[in-house]
Amino acid sequence: MDHFFYGWYLKCQSDTQSLAVIPAIHNAKGKRNCSIQVITDNDSWTVPFAADSFHFHKVKKDLSIGENRFGEKGIHLDIRTPRLTVSGDLDFGPLFPLQYDIMGPFALVPFMECRHSVWSMRHTVSGNVCVNGESYSFEDAWGYWEGDRGRSFPKEYIWTQCCFRGGALMLSVADIPMAGFHFTGIIGVVLWRGKEYRMATYLGARVVRVQNKTIRVIQGSLELEVRLLEAPERPLMAPVKGNMVRTIYESVSCRVFYRFRRKGCTLFAFETDKASLEYEFPM
Numbered sequence: 361m362d363h364f365f366y367g368w369y370l371k372c373q374s375d376t377q378s379l380a381v382i383p384a385i386h387n388a389k390g391k392r393n394c395s396i397q398v399i400t401d402n403d404s405w406t407v408p409f410a411a412d413s414f415h416f417h418k419v420k421k422d423l424s425i426g427e428n429r430f431g432e433k434g435i436h437l438d439i440r441t442p443r444l445t446v447s448g449d450l451d452f453g454p455l456f457p458l459q460y461d462i463m464g465p466f467a468l469v470p471f472m473e474c475r476h477s478v479w480s481m482r483h484t485v486s487g488n489v490c491v492n493g494e495s496y497s498f499e500d501a502w503g504y505w506e507g508d509r510g511r512s513f514p515k516e517y518i519w520t521q522c523c524f525r526g527g528a529l530m531l532s533v534a535d536i537p538m539a540g541f542h543f544t545g546i547i548g549v550v551l552w553r554g555k556e557y558r559m560a561t562y563l564g565a566r567v568v569r570v571q572n573k574t575i576r577v578i579q580g581s582l583e584l585e586v587r588l589l590e591a592p593e594r595p596l597m598a599p600v601k602g603n604m605v606r607t608i609y610e611s612v613s614c615r616v617f618y619r620f621r622r623k624g625c626t627l628f629a630f631e632t633d634k635a636s637l638e639y640e641f642p643m
Contacts, residue, residue, distance in 0.1 A: 363388055363602035366416075366509040368423060368430060371612065372450055372485045373523065373634060374501040377401065378613040379489060380636070381435060382596070383425050385414045388603035394425050395604065396439065397596055398446060399612045400491060404594035405444045406604075421479070437489055448489030448496070452503055455480035456528075462547050464562040473537055474510035481551045482528040504528065513598040513606065514545075516642070518575055520586055520616065522635040526628070527552040529618065531559070531586060533567060533575060533641070546577055550584065550620050552627055557582060557620075570641065581623040589615035591637060610638045 367384030382397040392411040397404065413426045422431040427438035432455060439446040461467045462478045485503040489496045502523040517534035531548035544567055548559040559565040565579035573588040593609035600606045616635035620627045 362390065363511050364509070365511070365599040365602050365604075366507075368479075368505065368507045370430060370435060371504045371521070371636060372435075372496075372498050372501055373503070373613065374498050377496050377498070378634070378636075379491070379496050379498075380610075380612045381430070381437070383423055383428065383430050384604075385411070385416075386599055386602050386604050388601060395597070396425055396428060398439070398444065398491065399594055399596065399610060400494075400496070401592075401613050404596060404610075406597050407439055407441055407444060434485075434487065444492060446489065446491050448487060450485055450487035450489060450498060450503075452480075453484030453486075455505070456482045456551065458549060458558075459556055462549065462560075464547075464560055466545075466562060469538075472510060473512050474508055474514060474534075476532060476547060477507040477509075478530060478549065479505040479507065481530065481549060482523050502528075504530075506530070510599075511602060512600050513608070514640075516640055518570075518586075518637075518639045518641045520635060520637040522616065522618065522632060524618075524628075524630065524632060524634070529584070529620070531575075531577065531584060533570075533577070535641075548577065548584065552620065557622070559584060573639075583619075583621040585617075585619040587617040588637060588639070589617060589631065590633075591615070608638060608640055610636065612636050 365386040371380040380399040385394040394414040415424045429436040434451040485498045485501040514534035519532045521530045528551045536545035546565040550557040559579045569576040576585045591611040591614035597604040598606040598608045617631045619629040
């Protein structure tokens with residue numbers, strides 16, 4: 361494939377600090393390289409690496425770029441550039457994978473622009489990382505792990521993720537091009553008190569509202585509402601036909617209101633300043 365990308369998104373979050381790391385490889389017009397993006401509450405950085413520094417073990421699900429290692433057991437970081445110095449180790453507790461592929465039957469559809477994976481909805485994180493002299497300490501903190509692969513990020517999309525007391529959630533709503541036409545694709549999971557509630561286009565989910573920084577998705581008796589209240593955005597690089605030339609904006613920790621209802625009863629409704637959110641979509 362002439363144009364492709366493959367990357368992971370690993371987020372670690374305590375009551376007071378957030379850190380996300382995105383290791384990725386990308387290929388455009390026969391030129392391959394890789395990168396690590398680092399996002400904190402206050403800043404973001406993109407560090408390029410040579411393609412031969414990327415190593416991936418699909419069976420063990422281990423990925424390394426230079427001296428930096430990522431996998432089921434945790435993260436080891438060792439980045440030293442004039443703009444960014446990061447070092448430290450984070451250990452993961454048992455992962456919480458989904459019951460089956462988040463893409464459902466779309467996992468079998470060829471030539472999709474972007475495919476999403478969720479490796480763990482929620483796991484514990486412990487350890488310490490130093491970012492440009494600032495210490496990030498995680499003790500019994502929460503982690504989340506997902507991935508993307510394909511050619512390009514969707515032109516328009518909304519993505520949010522949050523771990524909270526009693527559960528976790530992830531929702532992505534995107535414009536999906538396929539065979540010459542476009543449709544709104546939805547993939548989402550609410551983990552609540554040990555039970556997985558999945559909302560997806562292939563299960564009949566649909567968007568009933570996208571305005572005033574609010575999105576509401578319904579599927580049968582399920583309803584999930586996400587309302588952005590305040591978001592300090594940090595720039596990230598995203599792929600366009602395998603080339604990391606698009607700038608998007610993410611808030612790794614921002615104020616969001618979530619409400620989840622089933623059969624007319626509210627299972628949870630809360631406001632948090634620990635939500636993660638990207639919106640490249642008219643809201």
